[in-house]
Amino acid sequence: MENTSTPVNITINGRELKVDEGTSILQAARQHGIYIPTLCHHEALSDYGGCRLCVVEIDGAPKLSASCVTPVRSGMTVVTENERITESRRTIVEFLFAERNHNCMFCPRSGNCELQRLAYELKMDHLTVSFSYKKFPSDITSPYMAMDHNRCILCGRCVRACTEIAGSHVLAFHHRGPKTMIGMDLQEERSHSTCLNCGVCLQVCPTGAIYNRLRSHYFVKGREHVCEKITTFCPLCGLMCPTDLLISNNQLIQVDGHLSRANGQPNQGQLCCKGRFQVFRSPAGRLLHPLVRKEDGDWVVANWQEALFLTVEKMKAIQVQKGEKALFGLASPMLPMEELILFRELMEKGLNAGYLDTFDGQHFRNLKGTFYGGAIPIRETSWKQVGKSDFILIAGGNPETSQPLLQSIFRRRFMETELRTGLISSLDDVPSFVTDFIHVPSNHLAELLRALLAEVDHLCKKEKQAGKTIGSSGSFPLLAGMGISRDAKSAFTSIARSIAEAENPLVIVDTSLTGMADSNSLNGVIDLARRITPSSKSEPNLLILKPEGNSAGAWKTGMVAQKVPDQADCLKGGLLLMGDESSMGEDILARIHAAEFLAVITPYAHKFLMDRAHVLIPKPTWLEADGTYMSLDGLEQLFRKKTIAPPEGVWATREILSAMGEQIDLKVSSKQEGLFKKRSDPLV
Amino acid sequence: MGKPKIATVWLEGCAGCHMSFLDLDEVLIDILHQVELTVSPVTDYKDYCFPKVDLGIIEGGIGNEEQLEIVRHLRRQAKIIMTWGDCAVFGGINTLRNWIPKTEVLERGYVTSESTVNGVVPIHAEIPRLLDQVIAVNHVIAVDVYIPGCPPDPEVIAYSLTEILNGRLPVLPGEMIHFD
Numbered sequence: 001m002e003n004t005s006t007p008v009n010i011t012i013n014g015r016e017l018k019v020d021e022g023t024s025i026l027q028a029a030r031q032h033g034i035y036i037p038t039l040c041h042h043e044a045l046s047d048y049g050g051c052r053l054c055v056v057e058i059d060g061a062p063k064l065s066a067s068c069v070t071p072v073r074s075g076m077t078v079v080t081e082n083e084r085i086t087e088s089r090r091t092i093v094e095f096l097f098a099e100r101n102h103n104c105m106f107c108p109r110s111g112n113c114e115l116q117r118l119a120y121e122l123k124m125d126h127l128t129v130s131f132s133y134k135k136f137p138s139d140i141t142s143p144y145m146a147m148d149h150n151r152c153i154l155c156g157r158c159v160r161a162c163t164e165i166a167g168s169h170v171l172a173f174h175h176r177g178p179k180t181m182i183g184m185d186l187q188e189e190r191s192h193s194t195c196l197n198c199g200v201c202l203q204v205c206p207t208g209a210i211y212n213r214l215r216s217h218y219f220v221k222g223r224e225h226v227c228e229k230i231t232t233f234c235p236l237c238g239l240m241c242p243t244d245l246l247i248s249n250n251q252l253i254q255v256d257g258h259l260s261r262a263n264g265q266p267n268q269g270q271l272c273c274k275g276r277f278q279v280f281r282s283p284a285g286r287l288l289h290p291l292v293r294k295e296d297g298d299w300v301v302a303n304w305q306e307a308l309f310l311t312v313e314k315m316k317a318i319q320v321q322k323g324e325k326a327l328f329g330l331a332s333p334m335l336p337m338e339e340l341i342l343f344r345e346l347m348e349k350g351l352n353a354g355y356l357d358t359f360d361g362q363h364f365r366n367l368k369g370t371f372y373g374g375a376i377p378i379r380e381t382s383w384k385q386v387g388k389s390d391f392i393l394i395a396g397g398n399p400e401t402s403q404p405l406l407q408s409i410f411r412r413r414f415m416e417t418e419l420r421t422g423l424i425s426s427l428d429d430v431p432s433f434v435t436d437f438i439h440v441p442s443n444h445l446a447e448l449l450r451a452l453l454a455e456v457d458h459l460c461k462k463e464k465q466a467g468k469t470i471g472s473s474g475s476f477p478l479l480a481g482m483g484i485s486r487d488a489k490s491a492f493t494s495i496a497r498s499i500a501e502a503e504n505p506l507v508i509v510d511t512s513l514t515g516m517a518d519s520n521s522l523n524g525v526i527d528l529a530r531r532i533t534p535s536s537k538s539e540p541n542l543l544i545l546k547p548e549g550n551s552a553g554a555w556k557t558g559m560v561a562q563k564v565p566d567q568a569d570c571l572k573g574g575l576l577l578m579g580d581e582s583s584m585g586e587d588i589l590a591r592i593h594a595a596e597f598l599a600v601i602t603p604y605a606h607k608f609l610m611d612r613a614h615v616l617i618p619k620p621t622w623l624e625a626d627g628t629y630m631s632l633d634g635l636e637q638l639f640r641k642k643t644i645a646p647p648e649g650v651w652a653t654r655e656i657l658s659a660m661g662e663q664i665d666l667k668v669s670s671k672q673e674g675l676f677k678k679r680s681d682p683l684v
Numbered sequence: 685m686g687k688p689k690i691a692t693v694w695l696e697g698c699a700g701c702h703m704s705f706l707d708l709d710e711v712l713i714d715i716l717h718q719v720e721l722t723v724s725p726v727t728d729y730k731d732y733c734f735p736k737v738d739l740g741i742i743e744g745g746i747g748n749e750e751q752l753e754i755v756r757h758l759r760r761q762a763k764i765i766m767t768w769g770d771c772a773v774f775g776g777i778n779t780l781r782n783w784i785p786k787t788e789v790l791e792r793g794y795v796t797s798e799s800t801v802n803g804v805v806p807i808h809a810e811i812p813r814l815l816d817q818v819i820a821v822n823h824v825i826a827v828d829v830y831i832p833g834c835p836p837d838p839e840v841i842a843y844s845l846t847e848i849l850n851g852r853l854p855v856l857p858g859e860m861i862h863f864d
Contacts, residue, residue: 097774104863105770105777105834111864120861125830126773126822133782133817150783 010076025067025078026054036080037089037118040155041068042204044259044269045164048156053089053118056080064088090122098129099178100136101150102207109208112227115153116207136181141191144277145202145210149181152209158182158201165259165270167412167433170195182209194432198408199276203256214280215253227253230643234275235334235549235622237403238632239383241271245623250644252279252623266387272404279623282582284604287618288647299610304651304659311576311599311615312663315351318574318597325354328571330592332579333358333547333554335653336627336640340550342657343578344559350666355571359579359588360547361560363514367544368562370522378526381506381539383633387413389541391502393422393495395449395525396513398429402545403632406508407431422495424448427512436491436498440484442516448484449524452496453531459500505532509544546632553630553637571595577602578653580622584608601656619653620646688738688849692724693758695751696778696818697744700835701768702726707838715845734761739848745771745778746819750812759825764848766829767821768841770863773832778818786816829854833862 007018012025012034019028024047029036040051049069056067057079064085067078079085096102096115104110136149154173159182162171170193174183184193202210227248233240234255242265246254255276259269290307291299302310318326329347331340340358347353358364372378386392386409399406410433413419423434426442440448484492499505507529513521529542546552554560575595582604589608592598599615603624609616619625624646628639646652651659694702702725706712722737723729732754734740740762746752759765770776781789795803821827831844840860847854 101779101783103770103774103777103779106780107864116863119863120858123856123858123861125832125856125861126767126827127820128822130819130823131775131779131782133779135783 008072008074008076010072010074010078012078013080019072021072023072025056025058025065025070025072025076028072029067029078029080034080036067037121038068039114039118039153039206040157042157042161042259045157045160045204048160051153051155052092055085055088057082057085086122089118090124093119093122093124094127094129096153097124098127098131100132100134100152101148107151107208108211109151113208114206132178134178139184139190140213141189142195142197142213144197144213144273145190145199146213147182147190147210149209151207152182153207154180154182155206156182157204157206158210161200161204161259163415165268165412166196166198166200166408167410167415168194168196168198168408169415171201196404196407197273197277198271198404199273200257200259200270202276203254203259203271212254212277212280214277216251230641232640232643233629233638234271235336235629235640236274236278237272237405237549238546238552238630239267239403239405240549240629240631240636240638241265241267241275241405242269243271243275245643247644252644255279266384266409267405270405270408272408274404278582282604284582284606286603286647287605287616288650290618291616293614299616304656307615307617308656308659309663311617312351312660314597314599314614315574315576316664319351322573324352326573327351327353327355328573328575328595329353329356330571330575330577330588331356331358331554331559332581333360333551334549334580334622335554335578336550336622336625336629337553337557337637338627339578339625339653339657340554340557340559342654342661343576344557346657346661346666347576348559350661350664351576353576354573355561355564356559357561357564358551358554358559359581359585360551360554361564362517363511363547363551364555364560365562365564366514366517366519367522369517369519370526371519372523372526378542378544379539380542380544380633381537382635383543383631385504385506385541385543386410386508389419389502389504389506390417391420391422391498391505392508393424393499393505393528394434394508394510395424395445395521396510397425397427398423398431398512399508399510399545400429400431402511402547407433420494420498422491422498424452424495425510425512436494438484438488438491438495440488442518442521444484445513446518446520446524448492449521449528452492452499453524453528455492455496456499456528456531459496499532502532504541506541506543507532509542511545511547514544515547543633550629552632552634553628556630556634573597575599578619580619601653617656618647618650619656620650624650625653687718687720689720689722689735690724690739690741691722691734691737691758691762692726692741693732693743693754694725695742695744695754695772696747697769697771697776699725699743701743701772701833701841704833704835704838705768705841708842709838711838711842715842715849718849719845732757734758737762739764739766741766741768742772742821743768745775746815746821746824747778748812748814752815752824755821755825764828764853765821765825766831766844766848767827768831768833768836770832770834771818772821773830774863775818775820776834782817786814790814831856834864837862 006021008021010017017032036054039053040048047068049066054067055064058065059077139147159171162168170184174181184190227246230245233242242258244256257269257271289301292302294300331343347356410421414433420435421433422436424438430437509525529540533540572594574597576599578601598613600609600613601617601619603619603621623643626642630637721727722735723731734757740758767773790805794805844854
């Protein structure tokens, strides 16, 4: 809506107000602290005028009007509350209760439900109409969310959120009249639909129709007055989305994004499946006491001092026996900076470990092995550029695995601005937002990128010579022998043209490319990014996706080994492993399986570790500890406060590492700030 | 004039509302001093033709023909009818069966349940027949006071009784209404 600044005089409940033209009555009332109840309205979504709960009386008209969709008019007199209006609102709520199954006592949303709150507010102590008892199906095919259509009031918030925020267009109204239902795609079940399980519909649902299947429903009902809301951010990927966590009795009840049309984030408060649901999943059980393996292979519960003492002693013994370089340290890039720095100090200074690495160290080394990472540092732009760029080229693969949220941004931007997105990949996984896809075998990727660069150069030169007419290119011969299809050739032309025409294109390097030790391809893609960046910019239009939440932070601590020792793919000596992961990837397991002595600091009792490790030391999860994290572009450092208390008796990670350090007379430095590299320094 | 007389009935419900009533603690003694409790599950005095009472209290929804009779009798004998709890007010958790045909419900309960061997659906002149659906009390008789909640808090029950004893028909303020 266009915002003209002419003020309009209106009267609401006898108060004369000056509001901007074009605002709705509801907005005007809210701006001036006048309460109007709403149900289908959501501040982050477009207005719909469906529920009629926000009805007001305008100029004494016999018909009440929905205030959310009625714009203010000069001289208008509005009454928001009188007997007739309250009666109308109560009747609507009664109808909603009567229409489907709204028996609060078996709904997980009770206590935190907007429909219920309105019923209380309107003093609906009984129903004057009878219930319909019409049966609707439930969709419990998704492991994350269940949808019970019997609790749905058809406010359409989920439909609008799915379209306007997630950019997915999965949810829609199906059928008509009393048979109306919210449906997925063409009446699919959620698991068979194109739903990304981002859960934005769950967040905006005012009733218990869409609910989280993973959180405990037995322990507490989500009553607002017993829940604490903690504003923090999600450290599970480098985007560090701001979140609100609902906590009750030291249990996480819900993760909400800061949904707002103007919160400065390109994602508008959208969260992904990982951020919203993964925290509820812990496939492995929690480790609550330190465990030490006895000679006969059985686990015994040890006390803390005992377990930590044993670990350090064993490490030292291995060092004496096998020489200087027989100790290894491996840490997860999900951990906050403070824990990583302490870990590094303990291993490097205290135990003189031969090799220190993070789970994602290979990505760092591959980048370091490029021409740029070696000679010239690689600079990156802010990830928020994804919300501003007019063409995006992704090299490597689907960014869904590492940064799932990006696809929502791309989808929405495709709908809003017809954003074109190119993907060059050796994999067949093509996300739906991609407009131009080139499938190329990984051994030809570098050549293809060179050809693309040549084509872009060619087009730009042509553009300069002949005004705006861009002709076809001479770089097709370069493509010969790469085994790419005719479709891919036209995609190639289209991508090159889009890059040449775009004013602010962005190159995104996916983790599947940085994970491959192919410095030519990486060089090629960085070359391309530098080529397309306007010379006025100090940072190239390049964004390198990082595999884990605090990868950028971990790389900045300098703890990633520059070189891998020969046997390191299969570490054999004493190994101290520290991680927050609730499940560990095959690649990590392959690296640790041959360790002679394996001590693990982890919150979870993984099956693999239960089989292989020698000492298991519990630690708090990321929810249960504070720490500093770095966004994936390395440009932002965010401090995250502890959200819930760790299980009783579990030491904080810093206490664990300090206690181990004290045993070897290592004074762990309290001043950690100095260890962080300067913010502006490039990561690689 | 003697003390006001109260009758309470427990229909299709879990007795939770009566438990909440007993949970009034010392307030219960005050209230019992002021009233005469006649027919009630608490006194175990059963007379479903009911004496004339000033206040009839109903807990539970109406699920069978007997319960239908009881509420009709009570309405005739009581000056004021108060419904306690979600079951009496809305139908409550018993209405779960309203989404399933009655024959299927009986079949599941008496024949196909896992612990049943050679089960039959009982039919006898003395066994009240199940209604097709569980219904709220106010859909059968006129109700004067509604106290929703599952169960209503003792404070809410105390409030409503005190109001009635003081000669007012209570209407719950918004913060006293809850459905769970």
